[in-house]
Amino acid sequence: MHIDELLGAAKHDVSLVVPGSWGQGRTAFGGLTAALANHAMTAELGDERDMRVQTVQFVGPLLTDEAFDIVVTHLRDGKNVTQMQCQLIQNGQVAVQAMAAFGNDRVSKVAVRPAPQTLQSAPEKANWIPQIPKVTPKFHRHIDLRIEQGGMPFTGKKNAAYRGWMRFTDAPAKMTDAHLIALIDVWPPTVLQMLKWPAPASTLSWNVEFLHPHPVIEPRQWLHYDCITQQAADGYGHTEAKVYTEDGTLIALSRQLVTVFD
Numbered sequence: 001m002h003i004d005e006l007l008g009a010a011k012h013d014v015s016l017v018v019p020g021s022w023g024q025g026r027t028a029f030g031g032l033t034a035a036l037a038n039h040a041m042t043a044e045l046g047d048e049r050d051m052r053v054q055t056v057q058f059v060g061p062l063l064t065d066e067a068f069d070i071v072v073t074h075l076r077d078g079k080n081v082t083q084m085q086c087q088l089i090q091n092g093q094v095a096v097q098a099m100a101a102f103g104n105d106r107v108s109k110v111a112v113r114p115a116p117q118t119l120q121s122a123p124e125k126a127n128w129i130p131q132i133p134k135v136t137p138k139f140h141r142h143i144d145l146r147i148e149q150g151g152m153p154f155t156g157k158k159n160a161a162y163r164g165w166m167r168f169t170d171a172p173a174k175m176t177d178a179h180l181i182a183l184i185d186v187w188p189p190t191v192l193q194m195l196k197w198p199a200p201a202s203t204l205s206w207n208v209e210f211l212h213p214h215p216v217i218e219p220r221q222w223l224h225y226d227c228i229t230q231q232a233a234d235g236y237g238h239t240e241a242k243v244y245t246e247d248g249t250l251i252a253l254s255r256q257l258v259t260v261f262d
Contacts, residue, residue, distance in 0.1 A: 003032070003142065003182060004172050010036040011043055012072040020064045022139045027061035029139035030096075030203050031185025037086035037098035039178040040070045049082055049102035051177045056206045062088055062095035080104045105212070114211075116248035120148065122222040123165055143186045144169050146222075153192035154199070160190045160229035160237075171219035180252065181208060183223060184243055189258040190229045191237045199262035204236075207255045214251040222246055227254075235260055 001019045009016050016036070018028040034056045042051065062068060068090035075083040081103040088096040126144035129136060129152060149163035166186055172179050189201050217223070227241035236259055243252040 007039045007178050010039040015067045015069050017067050018064050023064045024137045028064050031182040033062050033096045035178040035182035038181050040072050041084040041086050041100050044072050049104050050212050052101050052103045053209045054100040056098045058203050060095050114250045119224050119248050122246045151193040153188050154195050156196040157193040162187050162227045165222040167222045175217040184254050190239050191232050201260045204257045204259050209253045
């Protein structure tokens with residue numbers, strides 16, 4: 001099932017099913033569920049305010065091939081900023097909860113723009129491992145990944161960082177904020193490459209911020225991902241990432257708290 005079909009069905013007070021092909025272990029791919037929440041909230045906007053920040057709590061597993069409900073709540077609709085909450089509820093339990101702020105541009109004398117980064121040329125093809133049953137997350141069949149720095153999970157690396165490229169294998173009709181949210185979350189937790197044996201891990205919370213204005217992103221365009229681990233101990237890892245377009249323009253900041261059961 002194409003991501004455009006899933007996002008198109010994500011609306012307030014609607015039941016939806018994520019197919020197993022978008023699975024990640026026993027749950028649906030977290031980036032997709034965060035994207036579904038974003039799309040449902042965006043559909044409730046009264047005007048075209050830009051998404052500025054979204055925070056997601058992955059409360060429990062959202063099972064694939066099983067119906068869940070989408071509930072959107074307007075927390076506040078101000079003159080410039082709208083704040084909303086979205087819950088994905090399955091079997092009477094909240095599985096995913098997201099809060100987002102959408103804001104209009106304001107007149108300001110403050111202007112600090114990040115300088116474009118010099119990146120390697122965008123790749124022609126991916127170099128991620130192929131689909132391996134019970135090893136590779138099922139949702140990876142929908143994603144192209146190209147590693148520049150970092151290693152495959154559970155290969156005993158000494159570093160805990162990723163740098164590389166990402167895009168959808170089957171391009172969407174248009175790259176929306178929801179598509180970007182799904183794409184930013186496709187990389188495995190940075191710390192898993194340090195382990196020598198498979199171990200479960202999951203994202204506990206995720207904060208993603210979009211920088212505006214940012215250029216129009218073409219559906220087949222690669223995006224560059226640069227993620228470091230700020231600290232990891234006692235089963236928790238704190239990571240920070242930056243996302244760039246092919247020309248080195250910074251478009252998003254991402255921070256995650258990851259749990260590792262090793």
